[in-house]
Structure formats: structure tokens, C-alpha cells
Amino acid sequence: MSRNRVPPGSDEEPTPTADQPSRRRFLQSAAAAATVGVAPHLHAQTQPAAPPAPASPAEVRAPEPPQPVTLNINGRAYALQLEPRVTLLDALREYAGLMGTKKGCDRGQCGACTVLVEGRRINSCLTLAVMHEGETITTVEGLASQGVLSPIQRAFIEHDAFQCGYCTPGQLCSATALLNEFNSGTASTVTADVRTRPPQLSDDEIRERMSGNICRCGAYANIVAAVRTVHDGNTGNA
Ligand code: FES
Numbered sequence: 080m081s082r083n084r085v086p087p088g089s090d091e092e093p094t095p096t097a098d099q100p101s102r103r104r105f106l107q108s109a110a111a112a113a114t115v116g117v118a119p120h121l122h123a124q125t126q127p128a129a130p131p132a133p134a135s136p137a138e139v140r141a142p143e144p145p146q147p148v149t150l151n152i153n154g155r156a157y158a159l160q161l162e163p164r165v166t167l168l169d170a171l172r173e174y175a176g177l178m179g180t181k182k183g184c185d186r187g188q189c190g191a192c193t194v195l196v197e198g199r200r201i202n203s204c205l206t207l208a209v210m211h212e213g214e215t216i217t218t219v220e221g222l223a224s225q226g227v228l229s230p231i232q233r234a235f236i237e238h239d240a241f242q243c244g245y246c247t248p249g250q251l252c253s254a255t256a257l258l259n260e261f262n263s264g265t266a267s268t269v270t271a272d273v274r275t276r277p278p279q280l281s282d283d284e285i286r287e288r289m290s291g292n293i294c295r296c297g298a299y300a301n302i303v304a305a306v307r308t309v310h311d312g313n314t315g316n317a
């Protein structure tokens with residue numbers, strides 16, 4: 080033990096002066112300072128997150144009320160009451176009761192919801208029903224005529240071009256439009272010379288033109304064969 084050290088609290092402990100604080104007082108001050116620094120952090124950890132500020136009345140919009148919309152689907156007029164935000168897909172399935180059109184991804188990635196509007200194929204999950212009032216809409220239920228399947232429907236059956244069938248309504252509508260597009264001279268991204276009519280509907284052309292329709296069962300080879308059969312049959316339409 081050093082000769083200068085004395086037991087703490089003993090009578091021999093030197094009395095602190097104004098400019099020589101005792102070690103004990105120093106430690107007490109440091110502990111107090113540390114407590115002050117940590118306290119807000121502990122407080123923040125134990126308090127629940129503050130709720131978001133309520134939206135101002137200007138930011139809160141009441142939903143638009145349903146409005147009358149008449150859709151021409153498969154040659155029949157459907158008078159529906161639809162909110163403006165209802166997609167064409169939901170209008171077909173939930174309001175018109177036409178469940179043939181399928182909802183897969185509901186975001187434009189699978190093609191299960193493909194229908195024909197004015198003869199052009201579109202993903203019905205990506206468009207609003209109110210936008211198509213007055214247009215001609217064809218779903219898979221409208222491909223057959225008076226109980227007679229269309230050529231592409233028959234070809235799908237003959238070539239076993241489906242398994243579970245979930246993608247099939249979209250595949251049929253897409254194939255119908257594909258054949259009409261090709262017959263009218265529309266090029267695709269695999270057409271060698273887009274300035275001239277594609278000479279023939281090759282398998283590459285069919286695969287490319289059907290690439291927006293996903294089949295999780297992998298029936299692609301038979302789908303291509305079915306499309307080719309209808310095209311080679313020179314039916315003129317699908
Ligand atoms: S449901 Fe519309 S593209 Fe998948």
C-alpha cells in the first residue's frame with residue numbers, strides 16, 4: 080500500500096476543497112450524468128410508436144358510389160351497377176356472373192384473364208370496366224356459336240392442349256386473336272422483316288405471340304400444335 084493512501088471514510092481522509100472534489104463526488108456526478116443521457120433512450124424503447132397523424136379532411140375521399148354501366152358481352156347487354164374502380168375482370172366474374180375468365184395474378188403477368196375487346200386481346204385485370212361501355216367484349220363463353228365450338232376450341236381438345244384448364248380460357252381468347260392478327264398481317268418481334276407480311280406462322284411466331292399466356296401445367300407444346308392446326312386448316316378465323 081502506498082504511504083499516501085488512507086482508507087475511504089476514515090478520519091484520515093482529506094477534506095475536499097473547492098478545487099479538489101473527492102473521488103466519491105466525482106463518481107456520483109458521472110453516474111448522474113450517465114442516467115440523464117440514457118433516460119430518453121429507455122423512454123423511447125418502452126413507449127409505443129406514435130400513431131400516424133390523422134388525415135386532413137381534404138385527404139379523405141369518400142368512395143365513388145356505384146353507377147350504371149352497360150357492358151356488351153358476348154352479344155348481350157349487361158346492365159350493371161359498378162364503382163368506377165372495378166376492373167373489367169371483376170365486372171365479368173363478380174357482377175355479370177361470367178366465371179369463365181380466370182383471375183391468376185391480377186396484375187397483368189399471367190394472361191389467365193385475357194378477353195377480346197373489339198377483337199383485340201387484353202388483360203381484363205388491368206383495365207376498368209367503365210372504360211369499355213359501348214365496346215364489344217368477348218369472353219371464352221362467347222367463342223362458341225349456338226353450341227358449336229370454335230375451331231381453336233376443337234383443336235385444343237384434339238391436341239390435349241390443357242391439363243388443369245385454369246389458363247385455358249385465356250389461352251383460347253389469346254389464340255383466337257393471334258390467328259386474326261396474323262391473317263391481317265400484324266408482325267411480331269420474331270418476324271424477320273416487319274415491313275412485309277410474315278410468310279408463315281412458324282412455331283417461333285406462335286410461341287412469341289402466345290408468350291403473354293402462362294401455363295403452369297406446361298402444356299405449351301400441345302398449345303402450339305393446336306394453334307398450328309387451325310392456321311394450317313386455313314379456316315380464315317379462329
Ligand atoms: S390475372 Fe390478369 S394477367 Fe394474370
Ligand code: FES
Binds near residue numbers: 241243294
Ligand atoms: S392447363 Fe393448367 S395452367 Fe395451363
